[in-house]
Amino acid sequence: MTAAALRLENIVKTFPGVRALDGVSFDVRPGEVHALMGENGAGKSTLMKVLGGIHQPNEGTIHVGERPVVMQTPQDAKALGIMFIHQELSLATELSVAENIYLGALPTRGFGRVDRARLHADTQRILDKLRVSFGPGTKVGDLSIANQQMVEIARALTVDPVAVIFDEPTASLTDAEKVVLFDVIADLKAQGVGIIYISHRMEEIFRITDRISVLRDGQYRGTLDTAETDEDEVTQLMIGRALDLSRNTSHHQLGDVALEVQGLSCGRLYEDISFAVRRGEVVGFYGLVGAGRTEIAETLFGLREPSKGRILLDGSEVRLGSPADAIAHGISLVPEDRKGQGLVLGMNCRDNMTLPQVSDLASGMLTAEGAETDIFARYHESLDIRTPSWRQTVGNLSGGNQQKIVIGKWLAMKPKVLIVDEPTRGIDVGSKAEIHNLIRGLAADGYAVIVISSEMPEVLHVSDRIVAMFSGRITRTFSSEEVTEDALVQAISGLSEKPAA
Amino acid sequence: MQPGSLSTFLKRGAIWAFIAVELAFFSVAGQYLSVTDTAFLDLDNMLLLLKQSAPIGIIALGMTVVMINGNIDLSVGATFALAAIVLLDSMTWPIFAGLGDWVIPISWALALATGVVLGAINGFIVWKTGVDAFIVTLGAMLGYRGLVFMYNGEQPTSHLNWTLIDFAEAQVLGLHTATWFLLGTVLVLWLVMNFTVHGRNAYAIGDNREAAVNAGIRVGPHMMINFMLIGFLAALSAVVFYSESGSVNPNDGTLYELWAITAVVLGGTKLTGGSGSVVATFGGVIAIQLLRKGLGYIGADTETVNLVIGLILIAVLFLDRQLNVKGRQELRT
Amino acid sequence: MADTASTTDAKRGGKDAPPREPILKLVAKQGILIAFVLFMIGFALANSRFLDPENIMGVIRSSAILGVMALGVTFVVISGNLDLSVGSMMSFSTIVVLDLHDKIGPALAIPAMFALTLCLGAFIGFLVGYLKLNSLIVTLGMLSAIHGLTLTWSGGQNMDIADKSGTWFSVFGQGEMLGIPVPILLFALLAATLGVVLARTPFGRKVYAVGGNGTAATFSGIRRARVVFLCYLVSAFCVACAGLIQASRSLGSQNTVGQGMELEVLAAVILGGASLLGGSGAIYKTVIGVLILGFIQNGLLLIGLQFYAQYVVTWIIIILAVWLDIGAKRGRFLSPIA
DSSP: OOOOSEEEEEEEEEETTEEEEEEEEEEEOTTOEEEEEOOTTSSHHHHHHHHTTSSOOSEEEEEETTEEEOOOSHHHHHHTTEEEEOSSOOOOTTSBHHHHHTTTOOOBOSTTBBOHHHHHHHHHHHHHHHTOSSOTTSBGGGSOHHHHHHHHHHHHTSSOOSEEEEESTTTTOOHHHHHHHHHHHHHHHHTTOEEEEEOSOHHHHHHHOSEEEEEETTEEEEEEEGGGOOHHHHHHHHHOSSSOOOOOOOOOOOOSEEEEEEEEEETTTEEEEEEEEETTOEEEEEEOTTSSHHHHHHHHTTSSOOSEEEEEETTEEOOOOSHHHHHHTTEEEEOSOIIIIIOOTTSBHHHHHTGGGHHHHOBTTBOOHHHHHHHHHHHHHHTTOOOSOTTSBGGGSOHHHHHHHHHHHHHTTOOSEEEEESTTTTOOHHHHHHHHHHHHHHHHTTOEEEEEESOHHHHHHHOSEEEEEETTEEEEEEETTTOOHHHHHHHHTTOTTSOOO | OOTTHHHHHHHHHHHHHHHHHHHHHHHHHHHHHOSSSSOTTOHHHHHHHHHHHHHHHHHHHHHHHHHHTTOOOSOHHHHHHHHHHHHHHHTTOGGGGGGGGGHHHHHHHHHHHHHHHHHHHHHHHHHHHOOOHHHHHHHHHHHHHHHHHHHHTTSOEEOOOHHHHHHHHOEETTEEHHHHHHHHHHHHHHHHHHHBHHHHHHHHHHHOHHHHHHTTOOHHHHHHHHHHHHHHHHHHHHHHHHHHHOEEOTTTTTTHHHHHHHHHHHTTOOTTSSOOOHHHHHHHHHHHHHHHHHHHHTTOOHHHHHHHHHHHHHHHHHHHHHHHOOOTTSOOO | OHHHHHHHHHHHHOTTOOOHHHHHHHHHHHHHHHHHHHHHHHHHHHOGGGGOHHHHHHHHHHHHHHHHHHHHHHHHHHTTOOOOOHHHHHHHHHHHHHHHHHHHOHHHHHHHHHHHHHHHHHHHHIIIIISOOOHHHHHHHHHHHHHHHHHHHHTTSOEEOSOSSSOGGGHHHHOEETTEEHHHHHHHHHHHHHHHHHHHSHHHHHHHHHHHOHHHHHTTTOOHHHHHHHHHHHHHHHHHHHHHHHHHHHSEEOTTTTTTHHHHHHHHHHHTTOOTTSSOOOHHHHHHHHHHHHHHHHHHHHTTOOTTHHHHHHHHHHHHHHHHHHHHHHTOSSOOOO
């Protein structure tokens, strides 16, 4: 038996306060497509950074072939033949295809001149393998996203790779483009390259991979032979029975419909969305990243203009031209990107929390510092935010406490409808449970709550009803009694046509 | 058609179309309004225009490179003045007294070296401290100007060397010496930016710095080279201009950085770096100079020029943004 | 291992030095104040006349125009934008008020000049705030355009008041109240007012939020465009005040009186610790920045250095100040650029 192309042994990576990777071991054989699966936050991206030389592991070893290796920089990884196809493209859009492929290693011919003939010939050879329609001289900015992805792939083929890692490569590809990608992967496989394939899409995983390894909460959960397993087994491994998968059972007295959406569309981002949320109810929106959930939230918060449809609050139609409008109508959004959208990191805790109402609180011309401090004190206590004082700069808090500041900020507005987008992304397990309880508590207090999440346990745990979305449309709506994990997984991966078990 | 290629095409052609419109406008308007009898498109007039474009033009070309690289240089005006002083003053230094006209290449070399050194100082600080180039060169603008004043107080520095003036006033193949330097700079920089590894890496760094770093490109040295380049070109501009004029005031070159940036932006170089072309900047320089001359030609006061150029700069920015709007589905932030 | 580490620390920090971190924090937070105090002590030791009340008054007085403009630019910079048009705009307001003084009398000329200057500020604010155009280029364009306006207004001539001795208009630049020159009083009054506006009003809070994280500000229901617009109005108002002082002091002016001041003003604001990225800075810090520039100039003259050496020193100080600031924030002084 030949040695593995790439073998990980007991990799541990810790960040202050977090054990991001906790003893991960698996191997990728030459000529194998090896799927790596796990929920968001399971540690896949950290693992990739370790393999890419961006992070150094605290414990454990990586073997390339039979050789243990240490990678200090991305260049080290590249030199060893470990290549990446990133989900987020890292291309210079003003340069040509060829220049991007050989970025940092342009061939020269004296006086620092680029040897364009050789560059284009070499590039053409790689492009031929990929069977793409564009030439080496095309400007990358003029290519479609799918073709840009091909450029990324071409970059990995400039060396003889030992292992190629695809991170969600099909996220922005059409079906026809996927076929080309899978052909490329098959070619690589035939050449004896080891391939790690990261994806959430079961259908693809079962179509092209040989084995599946699963991570959960930074821990290695096992490797399955694709031919001998099925979606249920993989899903179980990913979600984990051990974790609290309890459904929400505590139903509160439901009040009137607070928010109703009728036939809402926004270009191709989402189409024909209709649902209603009552007071005292938590509606979970579950789906893959890019299914259109966040865009709906942004529309409800006045950040996007819908192309069709109506939004009704307490039965009367509203027009939301800006977040200020939405807030005035009693809608609040805890956004997905906590640092980018939720907080002014350089500002202190109190000022962040009172930002939406700083003008309302003001007494005369001046800010009402006392009233603001009172508000902070209230949520400091009720949300159990761990910070010594309101003067602390928000950027210095942990992710969980930052999230509580954002939640406190919107609770303090006493909204009719609270939308929470990915409430626990990047937050440690302990804080997760607290935030889940908090959301349930809000419903008990009579808020209408929408929770958007990519994590199944979270959706199951907090929702009274679950809306499943796939590629811009609502595929099914479940009540918390009828929902099963299988049905949910199928509803969000476009397989929901067959009746739920 | 690929998305974005229409706007790219419009942007690439825009500056030349603008120049054509200017030429047409001033030729026609000149028939009715001109204060002189000669036609606007008169050959001598155009040759003079090229020559007058040279000082700002050479600096603007260097600015293009620095801005493509993702930086900016506000100290070029002061560098220009300091190099000019070194040029004129060094010709009178006693140690060179016996050299006769051989002092000229030495003075030129000293002036150009001054520019390179000043540029290198900026580049080194940007590289090693990580302070934004805007702030570093803003400080240098004050500092270098201080050196200019410390050199000779508020007095002008003058030295006339007739050989040098003859050289500077010469016309080869109809073009003035200064024009040759301008065109030569365009050619050399065009070659450097399009055909050398340094040029291509400079684009890559300005376009996507993280990708460049991940690809193993060393960002610091490339930035430093480009700062040295613009220092050199600011000095070259001074050499070309003061060889003829023979006298430099300590305030000379003030606001040159702003004129240069205006020309670069008119030429379509992105402020965030990664995109732009020295040839388009050349167009931007010509467009500004045409506007200056043209407005004068049709009898507008010189003051109108500033007004018009300022508003055109803003209009260009506005049009550029309109061309790049992604439509109604864009997030309203 | 642990031993080696502590030895190095001791060497670096001196025997009884507190651990390195707090020093970094202190430098990051109050570095500019520390530098200011050190400068004052240094100059005071070098020349006894430096701390003379008359000398100090003189320095502040000559810094007042720059200082008033810097107050407004502080708002713009904290909101995450630039204003390179203030020098040119100051020339404009100076010329306008001088011209109108003889035409419609000072009592009408002053409000008319303020109105015109605020119109310019509103135009810039509209372009940068509502149209979201890049502030560097917009204000660069306006620098040129306003210069053109000024020249058009004056016909390229210097502007002088006919009867220089018989006008009360000179009070803003030359008068004294309670023994304090009026320009200093105006500067102090504006600094105090704007300091309160920035630190203690909802608008001020929003300025910090918009500059600190514009997206998050929008997501908090703040109307970002309006905040940016108002910042440019504040800046224009300050420029008008500066123009008033300038015109009143000299009662005559060239068209280029404010030329180049935009960058000196910006230098003072940056020296005060405002980040060009927005979201940080304060009025009192800008005042310190302005005073540092003023006192360095004065101190260098007093210790016998020539006038223009101040520029070189300013250059070094600006870069050191910003370097220390960002170095302390990222925890290392050499940049990570390869």
